[in-house]
Amino acid sequence: MVFLAYPSSQICFGSYPAFAAGTSRSCGSQQGESCSAGARLAQGGIVLQRLLGLGRTPNEGEVSEILSAELENWRVNPRHATTILSSLARLQLPRTATYVLASMRARSLEANVFHYNAAISACEKAQQWQLALRLLSSMPGMRVMPDEISYNAAISAFEKGGQWQLAMRLLSNMPDMRVIPDEISYSAAISACEKGGQWQLSMRLLNNMPDMKVIPNKISFSAAISACEKGGQWQLALGLLSSMPDMRVIPDAISYNAASSACSKGGQWQLTLGLLSNMPDMKVIPNQISYNAAISACEKGGQWQLAKGLLSSMPSMRVIPNMISYSAAISASEKGGQWQLALGLLSSMSAKRVLLDEISYSAAISACSKGGQWQLALGLLSSMPDMKVIPDEISYSATISACQKGGRWQLALGLLSSMLDTRAIPNKISYSAAISACSQGGQWQLALGLLSSMPEMRVIPDEISYNSAISACEKGGRWQLALGLLSSMPDMKVIPNKISYSAAISACEKGGQWQLAMRLLSSMSDMRVIPNQISFSAAISACEKGGQWQLALGLLSSMSDMRVLPNEISYNAAISSCEKGGQWRLALGLLSSMSAMSLIPNEISYNAAINTCSKGGRWQLALDLLSSMPDMRVTPDEISFNAAISACSKGGRWQLALGLLSSMPDMRVIPNEISYSAAISACETGDQWQLAQGLLSSMTAACLRRNVIGTNRSGCIFAKGRLRIVG
Template identity: 55%
Template sequence: MALGGGRDCGNLPGVGLLEKLVALGPAASQQQVSQILSTELEHWRKNAKKATVILSGLARHRLPSLARLVLSVMLHSGIESNVFHYSAVITSCEKLGKWELALSLLNKMPQTGVLPDRINYNAVISTCEKGGQWQLALSILNSMPDLRAMPNEISYSAAISACEKSGQWQWALSLLSNMPVIADEINYSAAISACEKAGQWLLALNLLSNMPAVRLMQDAISFSAVISACERVGQWRLAVSLLLRKMPEMKVFPDKISFSAAISACEQGGQWQAVLGLLSKMPEVRTAPNSVSYSAAMSACEKGGKWQLAVHMLCSMHETGLAPNEMNYNAVIIASGKSFSWQLALGLLRDMSQTCFTPDEVSYSAAAASCELAGVWHLTVSLWSSMQAATTISLKLSAVPQVRASESAVWSSTHV
């Protein structure tokens, strides 16, 4: 009989210890965990590595709460914990951004006679980064030297990324310039991304340019971030120059992300010819366009009044085995609508409905506007009514309370 919300797996024959624990799920109680571990604890007392294996397994299954319960049972049973045990549990928190639990474990380590090491601190900083806690990440980073755990480039990379994701580009640059250790490519890329997200394209370009001077290799990630920064401020010529001239000059091979960023920059600048040129160059460097590339290209054609080219691109996606997404369909519906091709707009709307995509407000609005321009008023009214009905259903579905935590969703998706 089950003890609480999980399954009673303590006596299942032929099932390993890790599988029994995983079967309990994230809602397991400490009593259930104790029951399963009752015959194993003495083995763990003699060989601490066995506990590390189980805790690491729970981390791989993204079950931090369950891993914490296992650690708690160990401590209550008088089994000495070590830095590897805590590292495994904190790592499981990191994967899901459970920063509160990770910080609690870090603070508890000295109370159990375990001194946190740099790996523990780095994992907690990374957890804070994933949880959007940039100030806490900086606080932990600054406290490390006082606790005899000197930060390294990994520590700073996690802290810079935390600032980047929270839009704190000034702090990201400050950390990079004041690092007591030699910065690496990951540190620079994180700082460049922080500038990119804040629209600071000149600072991003300056960081990229400085990398060779400090003997760091520029790569596709750092270039892509600067190209994206150019896109945000309409610097499409510079974006294309970085992609087609500077990257080959530095022997950096452009990837899909680099091309998509440059194509988006051209699209923002209304340069549909440049977009087509970039699309045609992608196969030359053995890089196939993806849905993002096509979506930007279709939007550029729409802005340039080249609706036939947008339709051709949508057909090309089907021919190359690349499934169009909602953004691709919407871009072509908008393009065809502006050209008075209301029949085509309706056909695309119907195609969307027959696939796994549900037309949204953009889809219906564009198709309705096309019919309105063509004077087909009865279809215009019908489309507006369909859009209102679809919007109402969407709102009702979004109002359904999400009673499961992310950990429960991850567990249930892999243990049905």
């Protein structure tokens, strides 16, 4: 905003000496006065040139020296001072403008409101709100009364400087100074509140304008809509947009874009697309910002197809996609699991001469990470410097995560250590992904080392970092360390969550510590953490391994009381606990009840139930379960067959046991040592020593290792058979 009291004179920067000489020759006595004015104008241009030559940080003495010969001319015609100050405002030179005012006061020249307004405007344009405040505050002491232009420029300076409190104070002080705020005053104050995240104040100011007989304009509404957008108030933003015609204010592209962005941030992709389609009906042409907001809304809503369609439609609407358009579309592809599309969009950016940035690359790398394409992710990261794009912590973190998902913990650690060489500072995400990579690779020592090194790198571990480390200890069978990490989290001001407790319970389960697992599960409620399926399943499995089938069943039944639905893992652990406790009836009951819970039994469910029947001497039920598996679209595996063969062996049904063994290849299941041992045991029960010896030979032919059980049993059977022959 430039404030000029009178029309500016044209300032030329040509050959002023020649101009002066030509003027002198053409002037007579009657034109002396006009020639003198022209000379002063030329001199003013030279003064401006010299002031500009001082740069942006002159000192007061330099400015005073340049103005020394010109100030007397300004005494005659103050408009020349206004012209110089206005030019300095346009060129964003507030310090020079302030020193010009100081020089005028030092020579007792009148500095009027137009001079001050121009200087304050220079401060506003250069975002020097402190200087603007100083100038405004000094005006009454210099017997210059600020007007609405003075206040508006100062409020705008505060808005650009993020000083919404000062902007509000100035606005409220204007009536006390007998200055009536206008729509510019309110719009600048609303915009200041918008930038300060004060959407409630922005709405209050907008609503107060009619009471102050000030009509809101496009700028007022757009600033208020933008404030609602930043405050996450998409409903209010839409309400303001729809109310504009009622106030006889026609929305423009800025109004629509702010409302679209509000809907986008609020996850309202349908409304965002509706606003975009309505813009032409309101004779508003969508621009890059409009489309970018719509593509971003589709990205947040998981609508990658729509995002792609919007991007491809932009050229037909004479809107050129920019890096923001492409980056949002690539991110939409990433969230939709479309890594091929993400790579295609990234490559098309270069083809269409759209500048690539770290956001575009990071989104594409993340897409490759989610698609399990760790090699492509590494390739993208390494190609960034060739495209003059510096990888940042997001790029590295996404690539480390890709290596983690690909089971490449060595590469993940290498990337983490190389970040410092590229001036990319590792953050929580980088470390957490690397710790998780070590966890999956069974490197619990490295995982703990990374966690402990985070504070040294001034990176505060969060719950994800701790969860990954606890999981690493769980996989490494270090339940004591897992519990130590869990207990240390509050000391680091990190609140354990469901994942933290579930990983610790699982560590106790693997370590055979069912009592500790139960204690952790019960303590979750005290810590205001609601157990989930994983927490309960790990605790049930811990009880199963500890032979506590009653506790396991109790936990399963209590899940519904905690509004947690059991899953296949919960039931499988409970059935397995019944197997170890010899409770075949309960195991079968649990298996049959899974369908009532809309759960589909898998091979683990059936195997546990068959094992239970085997231990309970219920070979018929074991065979029934095995034969019913294909009907339930569950393919039996070697564990299923082994359990059924064992059941037949215990029931003295050696023929059935051998039949099952011979049928395994037809089901594409390869018999193993356990299969043969169970069949040999069945032959032992039936005194079939020749068959047992044949099975033992078959094991050798199949390159199977004879285990102790199979060898002992076949030896006993052979001995029995030989005794019978001799007798």
